[in-house]
Amino acid sequence: MSTIKIFEGREGHIQQKGDDCLPISCNNDSLAGVVSQRACVYSGARVVLNPLTxxxxxVHGPIGCAAYTWDIRGAASSGSDLYRNSFSTDMKELDVVFGGERxxxxxxxxxxxxxxxxxxFVYSTCIVGIIGDDIxxxxxxxxxxxxxxxxxVKSEGFRGNKNEGYKAxxxxxxxxxxxxxxTPKSRYSVNLLGxxxxxxxxxxxxxxxxEMGIDVVATLTGDARVADIQRAHTAKLNLVQCSGSMTYLAKKMEERYGIPYRRISFFGLREMASALRTTADFFESRQLKEKAEQIILRETARVMPQIECHRSRVSGKKAAIYMGGAAKAISLVRAFQELGMDVVIIGTQTGDRDDYQRIGYIVKDGTLIIDDANPLELxxxxxxxxxxxxxAGVKERFLAYKLGIAFCDFNHDRTINxxxxxxxxxxxxxxxxxxxxPVWRLSVKRQSPINSRSDLTVDMGVGDAIKETCQG
Amino acid sequence: MPSKRLARVNPCSMCMPMGCVLVFRGVESCMTLFHGSQGCSTYMRLYLAHHFREPVDIASSALSEKGAVYGGAANLKQGLRNVILGYRPKAIGIATTCLAETIGDDVPQIISEFQEEEPLARDVTFIPVSTPSYAASHEVGYRVALKSLVQTMVRKSKPSGRINILVGSIVSPEDVRYLKKLLDCWGFDYILLPDISETFDAPLNEHLPRIPAGGTPLDDIRDLASSKATVTIGGLVQEPGAGYFLEKEFEIPHRPLPLPIGLDLCDRLAASLEELTGDPMPEYYERERGRLLDTMVDAHKVVAEARTAVFGDTEMVLGIARLMTELGMRPQIIATGAINRAFAEAALQMVPSSRIITGADFSEIAEEIMARDIELMVGPFTGRQTARKTKIPLLRVGLPNHDRFGASHQLLLGYEGSMRLVECMANSLIESKERRYA
Incomplete structure (x- = not known):
């Protein structure tokens, strides 16, 4: 396979679709010293639970763990803003020596x-796992x-990667x-997981x-209140979006409460339509199905002109995707298909064997697939x-910019729905x-009348940028 | 004066390893590696990328459960090897985290083993620094990293006659650029450490180096012990650090100075440099001083008696509070997340009537703000929730600033930085008055 090699031990984590090779290496410990983009168990647990408003x-630990996660998720609330505060036991040296329980x-x-x-929620951090506080x-x-x-929340940072945190x-x-x-308000009731x-x-x-007549009992965990979570067992169906973080919970709820689950995504026109249809199909209701089709028709017609306009300006461009979890990455591939764009790189921090199989199935030949990437490889x-x-997310944003590559934030601190x-x-x-x-067309190197050897072209204006903009 | 409460609500400080990054990033061809779990480096990368709007690569020894139980030596060595292979650094700063400290890894010992075992390690300088996150704040982390760097690297050679300029507190790349211009214009030989002016604020050009260009040259750091004097800028209320070490071990006179913010504290830096060099301050800066004074006179009525809250890193807060008193403003709250008695004493001396908080968190600062009819908040963006709730304007200064542009280009130091701050404060007060009567 003709690909890059920077670190020994990372070979199995990068593949090109079309190569005849072993399954990608994934879901194991990050290699020391390579600057993995992953975080820790605590971070996984924190991002899942934090939106509970x-x-x-x-956070039971030293101040840093709480400081760096204060209000970091752009999860919006329709009620309380308690979750946007940062609480820490601020463990000091004495607490480490004598224990932090008291x-x-x-x-x-x-x-x-x-x-x-x-x-x-009481999150344990690395230090708590070492000194053994009985939380x-x-x-x-x-x-x-x-x-x-x-x-x-058993989230000692060193006990694995983000996936362990999701599970915790x-x-x-x-x-x-x-x-x-x-008692749900409708015969048709669901939870939205992930x-x-x-x-x-x-x-x-x-x-x-x-509008379809469905009662959403609880959203886990966006804009959720504690009471919503407590009654989530009363829903008839779990719709799982972020599969990496919540499939485990969906399976447990199926075991415990007999609630089946379906994987869906609300991102992309086709995915959104399919989410509504999947839900209607599950309840085997003709009325729901009809309503779903009406909504799909109406909403698609409403947004299509705008999307078509943007599509005409971006189709044929090459996209790279690097996400925390695989569900988002897969939805993005479909969304880029809708925009007529090619996906040339796709990677995740925490995808597992199944995830990469699904990814391998939907991307085109030649696409590079990467697990647990680092800045040098990216x-x-x-x-x-x-x-x-x-x-990708903020850590990758400035790498892209420095390379003169456009960037879209698809992580938890984006501000656009x-x-x-x-x-x-x-x-x-x-x-x-x-x-x-037009910033990408500005010349990186100034043409100087003194140094006439410069072979860079002069870009006098922003010429073709002065196209009509799409109406929002 | 530290809070009596047990839990911290909305922290006004960060942890020790964070400070190390700000030092190591200011050194030529230097990478930082955290000995601990993967999350520490990722969180701090995220935090600093938000602030500086630059890629920030920090390696980790990625300790897992096995490492936590049996010791992290193998992980640390593998981490160092990979950093050398991937980044080809000339130096690696190795900061511990609470995990590594608590499992009791002997980092200097592991490093010397690594140096013996690994041919790749031959041309790399290793700088270990002990920064258990629970011991103190990011400011202390910054200073112990600076001290470790100097301790590890200096060697005595023949006198150079240069002056060491240690940046003793976290400042912006623009601040460092300003200091360098000032010193260059003055025309004497100096070593400035750490120098983040390019490394945290790199121009966009054709090539993206693996480690950002710039930083204090390693040879200069080795030569610090040959200089004739050391000035620590932003070293007023700090415990003994790199400057004291050079004084004690190599008998190089050391002057700890406050950050030059406000007329008087800028004059103090100028006077010290005049004494040390024997040369007067360049005319250009005399004129700049005059412009600051002119601006202060112009603005004095707008800002007069304004009730303010200043919070953030110790030295920065003291400098800003000082400038406020020079203008006839009334700082009511002077707060820092650090636990630092010298800070409290200095603040009390400056503004005896104000509420001084050390070890502060934002729940405490917010309570004080609501009780004191504050008109202007000055400090990091972490005060934004309080500002939003109380509808008091927040002038963002210092680290972190995640929600506005310009953190790297914010000049706070010197006559010029002070002048900009006066203007920003005056404009903030005018705008909020306009909003009230609109």
Whole structure:
């Protein structure tokens, strides 16, 4: 295979579709020293649980773990903003020497008294795993004393990668689910799993489901309240979007409560339509199916002119995708197909064997597939594949920019809604404005009258950028 | 004065390893590696990328459960090897995290083993620094990294007559550029350390080097012990650091100075440089000083008696509070997330009537702000929630600034930086008055 090689031990993590080779290496520990883009167990747990708006998220550890995760997720709330605060037990040297249990117990009392949360999540960090604080017992006692759920999250940073954190978060959620009763308002009721309401995404999806006559019992965890989670066991169906973080929970809920699940995505026109159809099909209701088709027709007609306009300006361009989880990456491939763009690189931080099989199936021959990438590899691949655009998170943004490559933030701190029908139009515009920005046509090197050997062309203006813009 | 509460709500500080990155990034061809779990480096990369809007590569020894139980030597060595292979650095700063410290890894020992075993290590300088995250804040991390760097690298050689300029606190790339211009214009030989002016604010050009170009040359760092004096800028309330070490070990006179913010503190830097060099401050800067004074006079009524809250890193906060008092403003809250008694004493002396908080968090700062009818907040963007809730304008200065452009280009130091700050504060107050009466 003609690809790049920088680090020994990373060979199996990069493949080109079309090569006849072994399954990609994935879901193992990151190699030391290569600057993996992954974070830790705690980060995985934190991103899954943090959007729960009226819960208090207490990080048991030194200040840094809480400081760097303060309000980092762009998950929007229609109610409480308690989740946008950062709470830490701020462990100091003495706590490490003598144990942090007493401080944690006292901090729980203090915070419950000051903030009156509906529930408290207690995240353990690396240091807690080493000194062995018994968080579970403390949480149990505090829950009895305070009269609210106090849920331990076993998220010691070093105990694996983000996937372990997702699992820890799901286990914590399982501790809450089924603790309150509820009768759904409709015969057709669902939970949305792995939907985090980044930039208010869910508010562009929920009204459509409601219009079909579906009761969304709980969203896990975007814009969710503790009470929603507690009654999530009463829904008839789980719709799983971010499969990496929530498939585990969906399976557990199926085991425990007999709730089946379906994988869906609300991103991209076809995916969005298929999500509505999957839901209607599940309930085997003619009325739901008809309603779904009506909505799909109406909404597609509404956003299509705008998307078509952007499509005409971006089709044929080459996109690179580097995502945390595989579900988003796969949805992105489909969305780029809708825009007429080619995906030339696709990678994830935490995809597993199944994920990469699905990815391998949907991408074209020649596409590079990469697991747990690092900046040096990303740089080489972007140049080798002549990508016009990278879709990733903030850490990768400035790498793309420095290479003169357009960029779209598809991570948790984006501020533009991408889900639902309108979301796809927003996405199309976002891709258009970055790929077609005149900044990429400005010459990096100034042509100097003194140094006439310069063979760079003079770019006097922004010429072809002065096209009509698409109406939003 | 530190808070009596147990839990921190909305921190006003970061952890020790963060400070190290700001030092190591200011060294020529130097990479940072955190000995700990993968998350630490990823979080700090994210945090700094947001602030500087630059790619930030920080390696990790990626300790897993096995490493935590049996020790992290194997991971650390593999990490160092990969950093050398991937990045070809001339130096690697190795900062510990709470995990590595608590499992008790002897990093200097592991490094010397690595140097013996690994031919690749021959031309690389290794700088170990102990930064258990629970021990202190990012500011202390910055200073111990600076001290370790100097301790590890200096060697005595014949006197050079140069002056060491240590940047003792976290400042912006623009600040460092300003200092270098000032010193160049003054016309004496100096070594400035650390120099993040290019490395955290690189121009866009055709080639993206694996390690950003710039930083203090390694040979200069080795030569620090040959200089005739050391000035630590932003070293007023700090515990003994690199400057003291050079004084104690090599008898190089050391002057710890505050950050030059405000007329008086800028004059103090100027006076020190005049004494050390025997040359007067260049005329250009005399005129700049005059312009600052002119601006302060122009603005004095707009800002008069304005009730302000200043928070953030110690030295920066003290400098800004000082400028405010020079203008007739009334700093009501002077707060830092660090626990630092000298800071509290200096602040108290400057503004006896203000509420001084060390070890502050934003829940505490917010309570004080609401109790004191504050008109202007000055500090990092982490004050934004408080600002939004109280509808008080927040002038963003210092690290971190994730939600506005310009963090790398913000000049706070010198007569010029002070002048810009006066103008920004005055404009902020005018705008909020206009909004109120609109």
């Amino acid at each position: 009226d819960a208090l998220h207490l 401080k944690l117990a006292a901090a729980l009392r203090e915070l419950a008294d000051r903030f009156h949360p509906q529930a408290i 579970e017992t403390i949480c149990k006692r505090a829950a009895m004393e305070l009269g609210i759920p106090v849920v331990p 978060a799901c286990n914590s959620l399982l501790g809450l689910i089924g603790t309150c009763d509820y 939907e985090y309401n980044v930039a208010g995404d869910v508010w562009h999806v929920m009204p459509l489901l409601e 740089k080489e691949l972007l140049l080798k594949q002549s990508a016009d655009l990278l879709v 991408f889900e639902g029908f309108q979301g796809m139009a927003n996405f199309a515009r976002e891709i258009d404005i970055t790929i077609n920005s």
